[in-house]
Amino acid sequence: MKKLPNPTHTADFTSDICGDFVEMEAVIVDNRFESLEFFVRGCCLSQCAAAMLVEHFRGKTVDDALAYTDDQMCKLAGIEIPKPRKGCVLLGLQCLRKLCGQAQVKR
Secondary structure (H helix, E strand, O other), rough: OOOOOOOEEEEEEOOOOOOOOOEEEEEEEEOEEEEEEEEEEOOOOHHHHHEEEEEHHOEEEEEEEEHHOHHHHHHOOOOOOHHHHHHHHHHHHHHHHHHHHHHHOOO
């Protein structure tokens, strides 16, 4: 994770199933992600999915992120996700939703 010098928002999320951990930092200005970085301690599927998610949402709005569905996240991965591993793919999205919820409170 590239640490942001002055993030406006931070969030973390831990899977209660496997213990994988995601941390995100963002600079949000006028409801838009100007910078978005992440750190994952977990399986390669959760790491890759979080990387794709962060890349996808850089420059987009908090509202875009909040409207993003679990199905869209699984499609972003570009592979068929077995049901037992969907939690790995969705871990980053859960963290991003938490971060976005904080952004809405600060508005």
